[in-house]
Amino acid sequence: MSRRDNHLEAEMPDPQRGATLHNEPGLEGHGDPDPDPSANGQLRRQIEALEEVSRAIVSDLYLEDILKLIVMVTAEVMNSNICSLLLLNEKEGTLEIKATQSVSEEYLNKPPIRLGEGIAGMVAAENRPVQVRDVKADPRYANKRVAEKEGLCSLLSVPMCVKGKVIGVLNCYTSEPREFTPEDVKLLTAVANQAAVAIENTELLVRTRIIQEELETRKLVERAKDALMRNLGIDGEEAYRRMRRRSMNTRKSMREIAEAIILADVGEDDAT
Secondary structure (H helix, E strand, O other): OOHHHHHHHHHOOOOOOOOOHHHOOOOOOOOOOOOOHHHHHHHHHHHHHHHHHHHHHOOOOOHHHHHHHHHHHHHHHOOOOEEEEEEEEOOOOEEEEEEEOOOOHHHHOOOOEEOOOHHHHHHHHHOOOEEEOOHHHOOOOOOHHHHHHHOOOOEEEEEEEEOOEEEEEEEEEOOOOOOOOHHHHHHHHHHHHHHHHHHHHHHHHHHHHHHHHHHHHHHHHHHHHHHHHHHHOOOHHHHHHHHHHHHHHHOOOHHHHHHHHHHHHHHHHHHO
């Protein structure tokens, strides 16, 4: 019997009592059924999951640890036996697994998925969620042998986006056939976008750090060049050429060579 039939039956008069439940004395205002406690519990777990992901993003954890926590929390709240996070390698045009709570070597060693191929590749290329009732029976799914061995059945795959740009895909697998609800899609999409923000922030920090290090290296090289020009009576081009030659011969970076020259120059100044 459907939920609608149950509801209609509850509204019909009881022939032995001659009144509907809603009109029973002493129950005014209590006609609507109580909210489903299991639904409330699921909603609470979903909110807690999003909060946990948010805390991880602003924490001091390394990106790898953040991504692992995201897939573990997502797998738990989605009742998924495997959850995986794949990032787009723009240079190669492939999606590569970067985090999963699965310990299966075969799943972890799955080959990268080309953009536009398979379910995840299609999700990334078209920037839209896709769900599959049984990946083993879907011709678009690329790793049926792994799915059979790991007992994978239904799949919900959503894009990870930052400012409209897809940077990866978040997958949730179940071991039994499942129809994912709109709420499931919204939850996984929210988690995926939070993960995307964490990745983007980390990449921005890395790029900023690299730029800062490059600027510091340039300053050190200029100081070292000035020291060589002053001490050896050579021009800037020759000073730089000597530094480059020493870097190649010693297999040390230009920064290390510059720091050594500056340190030696400071030592000579102190000696005088």
